[in-house]
Amino acid sequence: MSDVMTRALTKAGADGLHEAAAAARAGRGSPSSPSFYDDVGKYIGAVPAPVRSIVDYYRMDGSSSVLVLSGLRVDAAGCGRTPLSWQEALADARQEQEEAQLALLAALLGEPFAWHTIQHGRMVQNLVPMEKERTAQSGHGSVALEWHTEDGFHEQRCRYLLLLGIRNPDEVPTTVASIRGVDLSEGHRAVLVQPRFLIRPDPEHLRHLATVSPGSEALRRAREMHDHPEPVAILFGRPDDPHLRIDAPYTTPVPGDREAAEALAAVVEQLEVAQRDVVVREGDVLILDNYRVVHGRRAFEPRFDGTDRWLKRISVRGRTGSLVTGGSRVV
Numbered sequence: 001m002s003d004v005m006t007r008a009l010t011k012a013g014a015d016g017l018h019e020a021a022a023a024a025r026a027g028r029g030s031p032s033s034p035s036f037y038d039d040v041g042k043y044i045g046a047v048p049a050p051v052r053s054i055v056d057y058y059r060m061d062g063s064s065s066v067l068v069l070s071g072l073r074v075d076a077a078g079c080g081r082t083p084l085s086w087q088e089a090l091a092d093a094r095q096e097q098e099e100a101q102l103a104l105l106a107a108l109l110g111e112p113f114a115w116h117t118i119q120h121g122r123m124v125q126n127l128v129p130m131e132k133e134r135t136a137q138s139g140h141g142s143v144a145l146e147w148h149t150e151d152g153f154h155e156q157r158c159r160y161l162l163l164l165g166i167r168n169p170d171e172v173p174t175t176v177a178s179i180r181g182v183d184l185s186e187g188h189r190a191v192l193v194q195p196r197f198l199i200r201p202d203p204e205h206l207r208h209l210a211t212v213s214p215g216s217e218a219l220r221r222a223r224e225m226h227d228h229p230e231p232v233a234i235l236f237g238r239p240d241d242p243h244l245r246i247d248a249p250y251t252t253p254v255p256g257d258r259e260a261a262e263a264l265a266a267v268v269e270q271l272e273v274a275q276r277d278v279v280v281r282e283g284d285v286l287i288l289d290n291y292r293v294v295h296g297r298r299a300f301e302p303r304f305d306g307t308d309r310w311l312k313r314i315s316v317r318g319r320t321g322s323l324v325t326g327g328s329r330v331v
């Protein structure tokens with residue numbers, strides 16, 4: 001994939017980010033809470049200029065869909081053993097220093113936010129394999145996670161998704177493909193920009209909501225989106241350099257629309273071809289432009305013994321977007 005930007009922090013850059021994160025924790029508390037991100041500006045200002053300029057360049061130049069930033073200071077031993085579930089990690093403060101570094105990078109890109117239905121609204125989520133969820137299409141499964149844009153069915157999906165590696169000794173790859181890497185005919189492009197496709201929330205999302213928030217407005221809305229999805233376009237934005245939203249297993253053409261079915265098959269095939277592996281190792285941050293890339297994960301064999309792959313995730317709205325629902329950070 002040609003539009004991956006790879007940068008390694010210098011020791012001074014990594015130390016400076018680490019210090020800024022420590023100061024932010026002292027001033028703002030835990031990065032797992034929404035209040036950490038209020039008035040975080042002065043701590044962002046303390047991030048070393050060379051680190052800020054890497055992230056600013058990625059965001060403003062726009063020629064790279066993916067940024068791999070390596071060399072963050074992660075104390076994997078101090079973080080503890082890989083938790084066996086996201087629930088186990090909810091109140092664990094041992095990774096706050098790592099989370100605060102991720103949080104500052106996220107805040108450089110825009111407005112970090114969380115879903116109150118995902119991991120109890122924790123701003124930084126833990127992605128760990130769970131024995132009960134081996135076959136789940138989620139960050140807790142260990143079967144291949146099919147490619148998708150994050151929350152593709154949802155209008156309020158993130159612009160950027162950041163993943164920080166706490167440990168990944170088996171080098172389990174994340175998969176990434178950019179819309180810029182696909183070769184589509186003009187005819188297919190013309191169809192893909194029209195609202196002739198349905199993207200349903202995945203059943204996992206609905207099941208999770210039904211468990212954690214039965215009777216909630218969020219569940220009612222998600223069911224509505226599942227039962228009566230609004231037709232949407234897969235490509236949008238600039239025709240010569242489009243954005244996309246798609247979730248491979250849950251995207252269908254509007255029933256009976258053969259042209260849409262053909263165009264969908266073409267873009268799916270092209271994105272398959274464009275898939276590349278990226279291993280998020282300890283101290284790496286993978287930043288994805290969720291309007292330009294799809295991502296997934298290869299299948300792997302977890303041991304569930306505290307040594308498995310462990311990533312931290314945070315979602316960001318772009319700077320041009322505003323916080324929804326009256327300025328709440330957890331939606």
Ligand SMILES: [Fe+2]
Pocket residue numbers: 148149150295
């Ligand atoms: Fe995802």
